[in-house]
Amino acid sequence: MGDRQKKAELFEQLARVGKALGNGKRLELLDLLAQGERSVENLAATAGLGLTTASAHLQVLKQAGLVLTRREGTKIYYDLAGLDVARLYEHIRTVATDRVAEVRQARDGYLGTDHTLATDATQAQEVGRDELLAMAASGRITVIDVRPVEEYAAAHIPGAVSIPLEDLHQRLAELPAEQEIVAYCRGAYCVLAYEAVDLLRTQGRQARRLQDGMLEWRLTGLPIDVGEAA
Amino acid sequence: MGDRQKKAELFEQLARVGKALGNGKRLELLDLLAQGERSVENLAATAGLGLTTASAHLQVLKQAGLVLTRREGTKIYYDLAGLDVARLYEHIRTVATDRVAEVRQARDGYLGTDHTLATDATQAQEVGRDELLAMAASGRITVIDVRPVEEYAAAHIPGAVSIPLEDLHQRLAELPAEQEIVAYCRGAYCVLAYEAVDLLRTQGRQARRLQDGMLEWRLTGLPIDVGEAA
DNA sequence: CCAGTGTTCCATAAAACCTTGGAGGACGGT
DNA sequence: ACCGTCCTCCAAGGTTTTATGGAACACTGG
Numbered sequence A, B: 001m002g003d004r005q006k007k008a009e010l011f012e013q014l015a016r017v018g019k020a021l022g023n024g025k026r027l028e029l030l031d032l033l034a035q036g037e038r039s040v041e042n043l044a045a046t047a048g049l050g051l052t053t054a055s056a057h058l059q060v061l062k063q064a065g066l067v068l069t070r071r072e073g074t075k076i077y078y079d080l081a082g083l084d085v086a087r088l089y090e091h092i093r094t095v096a097t098d099r100v101a102e103v104r105q106a107r108d109g110y111l112g113t114d115h116t117l118a119t120d121a122t123q124a125q126e127v128g129r130d131e132l133l134a135m136a137a138s139g140r141i142t143v144i145d146v147r148p149v150e151e152y153a154a155a156h157i158p159g160a161v162s163i164p165l166e167d168l169h170q171r172l173a174e175l176p177a178e179q180e181i182v183a184y185c186r187g188a189y190c191v192l193a194y195e196a197v198d199l200l201r202t203q204g205r206q207a208r209r210l211q212d213g214m215l216e217w218r219l220t221g222l223p224i225d226v227g228e229a230a
Numbered sequence C: 001c002c003a004g005t006g007t008t009c010c011a012t013a014a015a016a017c018c019t020t021g022g023a024g025g026a027c028g029g030t
Numbered sequence D: 001a002c003c004g005t006c007c008t009c010c011a012a013g014g015t016t017t018t019a020t021g022g023a024a025c026a027c028t029g030g
Helices: A003-020 A023-031 A040-047 A051-064 A082-100 A101-111 A120-125 A128-136 A149-154 A167-174 A193-202 A215-220 B003-020 B023-034 B040-047 B051-061 B084-098 B101-111 B129-137 B147-153 B166-172 B192-201 B213-221
Strands: A067-072 A075-080 A141-145 A180-184 A205-210 B067-072 B073-079 B140-145 B181-186 B207-210
Touching: A003 A051, A003 B003, A003 B023, A003 B084, A003 B101, A023 A040, A023 A082, A023 B084, A040 A051, A040 A075, A040 A141, A040 B003, A051 A067, A051 A075, A067 B147, A075 B040, A082 A101, A082 A215, A082 B084, A101 A149, A101 B003, A101 B067, A128 A141, A128 B192, A180 A193, A180 B140, A180 B181, B003 B051, B023 B040, B023 B051, B023 B073, B023 B084, B040 B073, B051 B067, B051 B073, B051 B181, B067 B101, B073 B084, B084 B213, B181 B192, B192 B207
Parallel strands: A141 A180, A180 A205, B140 B181, B181 B207
Antiparallel strands: A067 A075, B067 B073
């Protein structure tokens, strides 16, 4: 094998990871896995894919070394291979958003333009991570996790209460009326917290969204809790 | 357009960048561009691609926002869109190498297994970036850049002398006999510096390779010089 | 304004990829 | 041992990339 050919082979192998990241469905799966491990069936249902399709995509991610599997009885759980993978995902997302106008358009279309405009008004809706820690420590705010319970169980911000978005309206009574509420969800591209804040405000509550979400929280190395109870 | 569909659209857009990174030829083009801007013809020739093929690949990279073009007279020069792109490339390379055994095999096959084994002996051949700066400042070493002259001109380590690998043998006399020589090239996956060190040693010189190369040097934010003269 | 160079655009054929359904394998429960 | 569940593997199809020539375009220099 010639030198030229070996070089091509090396780049072709490197491209394996790129290929794995080069499909919307797979990115969506990674996005879900960034919240914690899940079974194939769960992933397929959540991402709206056929079982075999999801399995095939997961296989590609596995071949690229991005995810790992763990068997528990009859189920197989997939999880990110490591925090470096989450970091890579976040990195590619940042570059895409910074460099491609169409990505920003698609994001605004999904999240709602009003949320993503970087006006002073919107900025005020967001709480920084350090700010959250400080305010939570002094008991000035209540932090709620509006993701599905299973994601809360996999990893959540210490002290946060789990109230999935769909339950929020009927569980309003659990939240102190006089305290500001900070909601968070999966990450920068997740709508749940935006909608939670909107809902709370229409109910006359003081509410803000945490800047980004769980993915970015983990990437900055901040502490997390695991388990179901609050 | 439903929520589900908008979400799919968002991920599909994000995947554009992944797709661009999901092809060996394109990664090779990025690797070359990480050294500095080049014309299409130059890129095609260096990467061993047909002119139209190279152009098509560059178009994909451009659509993904990874490269920019600049016209100068009759030629069009491509360049990385920014340091963030180089960082992303480096990131994907690191994850691929860490997580996929086949990538390591391909790398060893290209660079030569003897170079990549992390033994104490090989470690001693490598000079750290800070170490290089310190030794160069005190005049204890001569730093040579063994890449093609055009890449040296685009960006090089301050104080380094340009001696392309192919000229090295006949220009040995330019190098001080009693001083240690440090050679560098494009980056972690570039063979030139390895071969330069091998050549120098067989000629009885003291020689070591800089850890990684120009790409990583730039990413750590260290200073560079631009231009032809030494 | 013309000729010449360098690059992109277009059409086409070959290759690779995605999806889907069905067969098969591993495990737990009975 | 047998069945049900969950997942992977395999094969077939339809769709999307990729490579490669030739035509078209943009710019420079005369």
